[in-house]
Amino acid sequence: MKIFSCWLLLVLAWSCLVPASARAHALLHEIVDADTVVVKLSFAGGDAPLFEPYEVYRPGADTPFQAGRVNAQGEISFRPDQPGEWRVKVFTEDGHGTVVRLVVDEAMAAAVIQATQSQHRHWYAGRVLAGLGYLLGLFGIWALWRARRATPG
Amino acid sequence: MHIPDGLISPQTYLPALALAAPLWVVAARRLRARMGDELLPRLAVFTALAFLLSTLMLPLPGGTSGHLLGVSLLALVFGPWVAFLCYTLVLVLQAVVVGAGGITALPVNALTLGLVAAWVTWGGYRLLRGLGETLAVAAATWLGIMSAALVLALVLGLQPVIAQAADGTPLFFPFGVAVTLPALLVPHALIAAGEAALTVLVFRHARKRRWLEAMP
Numbered sequence: 001m002k003i004f005s006c007w008l009l010l011v012l013a014w015s016c017l018v019p020a021s022a023r024a025h026a027l028l029h030e031i032v033d034a035d036t037v038v039v040k041l042s043f044a045g046g047d048a049p050l051f052e053p054y055e056v057y058r059p060g061a062d063t064p065f066q067a068g069r070v071n072a073q074g075e076i077s078f079r080p081d082q083p084g085e086w087r088v089k090v091f092t093e094d095g096h097g098t099v100v101r102l103v104v105d106e107a108m109a110a111a112v113i114q115a116t117q118s119q120h121r122h123w124y125a126g127r128v129l130a131g132l133g134y135l136l137g138l139f140g141i142w143a144l145w146r147a148r149r150a151t152p153g
Numbered sequence: 154m155h156i157p158d159g160l161i162s163p164q165t166y167l168p169a170l171a172l173a174a175p176l177w178v179v180a181a182r183r184l185r186a187r188m189g190d191e192l193l194p195r196l197a198v199f200t201a202l203a204f205l206l207s208t209l210m211l212p213l214p215g216g217t218s219g220h221l222l223g224v225s226l227l228a229l230v231f232g233p234w235v236a237f238l239c240y241t242l243v244l245v246l247q248a249v250v251v252g253a254g255g256i257t258a259l260p261v262n263a264l265t266l267g268l269v270a271a272w273v274t275w276g277g278y279r280l281l282r283g284l285g286e287t288l289a290v291a292a293a294t295w296l297g298i299m300s301a302a303l304v305l306a307l308v309l310g311l312q313p314v315i316a317q318a319a320d321g322t323p324l325f326f327p328f329g330v331a332v333t334l335p336a337l338l339v340p341h342a343l344i345a346a347g348e349a350a351l352t353v354l355v356f357r358h359a360r361k362r363r364w365l366e367a368m369p
Contacts, residue, residue, distance in 0.1 A: 043210070047218060053327075062318040091160065093328050093336035095309045099159035124251075128208045131250040135204055135242065139197030146193065 035108065036077040039088050039100055041070060046124070048074025052092045059084025080104040154222070154305060154341065155207075155247060155262050158255030160326040162316035165308060169260035173241075176268065180238040187235075195364055199227055200239040202355075207243060208251060211347070219344045222301070225294040226352050228271035229278060230359050236275075240267035261308055270301035290356050291349040298345035299338065306330065306337040 042048050049070050056066040056078045066078045070090065080086055083104050091097035203223025210218045223243075227236035241263045248254040254262050277293030284292075310330030313323035328336075359365055 043218070047210075055327075062324070063320065063322055089159070091327055093332050094340065095154070095156055095160065095305060095326070095333065095337060097157060097160050097326070127251045128205070131204060131208070131246040132201055134250060135201050135246055136197055138242070139193060139200070143193050143197075146188070146190070 034079055036079045037086075037102065037104070039076045039102075041074050041076070041090060041098070043096070049090060049092055049096070050074060052090060054088060054090040057087040057089070058082060059086060080108050083108070154219070154266060154302060154337070155244065155254030156258040156305065156309065157253070158257045161258055161261060161308065161312055162325045163257075164315050165312070166257050166261055169264055173260040173264050173268075176264075177238065177241060180234040183232075183234045184238055192231075196231060196235070196239065199223075199230060200243060203227055203240060204243045204246060206348075206351075207247060208253070211344070219340050221344060221348045221351065222266060222270060222298060223348075224266060224270045224301075225274040225297045225348060226355055228274045228297070229290060229293075229352065229356055230365055233268075233271040233275040236271035237263070237267040240271065261305075265301045265304045265308070269304050270297040273297040273300040286360075287353055287357075290353050294349040294352040295345040298341060298348050302337045302341035302345075303334075306333040309333045309337075 050072055051069045053069055054067070054076050055064040056076070057063075058065045058080075059082065065081075065086075068076075070076055076088060076090070078088075083106050085101055085103050088100040088102070089097070090100075203226065206221040206223040208220065210220055212218050222240075224236055224240045227239050231239070241259075244254055244259055244262050244266065248256055248259060274293045274297030277296045278289050281289040281292050283289075307330060309326050310328065310333035312326035313329055316324045318324055
């Protein structure tokens, strides 16, 4: 019994004295009530890039601050820890994707400053019709120009 | 199948621009030499059709979607140079107005979707027309679209090798060719089949109406 008590004391002392990293086998958690930046994504046709990989970069950094997959609502959320221009990259394996640049202020609030494909500006069918209009308009201007050149005088 | 901005490196799109720019000039000169009062409205309608086809998303097995291109039809009716030029216009409007594709990616998109697809379709048709018009048009269109998908898959898949940080992290598109080849070629095998069927239908109509500017 004496020997057992001695061993117990030794183990207790060891557990108190070893570095913290040696005790890090238990994964602990806490719920943090904090504001996050949420980027909502969708393809031009309205579908979302569900579970596609993304990377979030701190200002000026080449290695990701956060990486993961877009959630089931087509959203990416992250909590910036410094002000500046953050980048969110989303890529699909078949070559679609976007790079969203957003500026985070001192209060850690974010505003989008540039996106390679800002899909939420206008109604998609409206943009297609506008494109069609521009295209036919360009050919119409070309036809008029040709007709004017061909007219004598 | 358009590559958007931010996915390919300047080491890729700057040489592509240097290659595409003189080809656009050659194509413009050829178009100007052939331009006539009957050609212009037809060209406008077929370019508009290509624009529309490339904006209509088709659901594909596996939860993804794709779209037709319309470039093969342009190549078969007007020839590959005119198709290249008109499809570049389609890509510019797609990037600027619709938000599909991109400005920095335009030379790469134009060279693959415009030039490669058009020339492979055109060359394929000329090689295969002994088999019959319908089969030749369908096979040439399928080959044209698949060639463009193959080149795009290679361009994307090589980005992690072409542009990477000091620690080897890809700076642009992160997936290699082992991922991009199946991701692009498998769905586009279906898309190309749909495009082939549509091209055969419109090509036959164009043949009846004697609209075929490119055919001898």
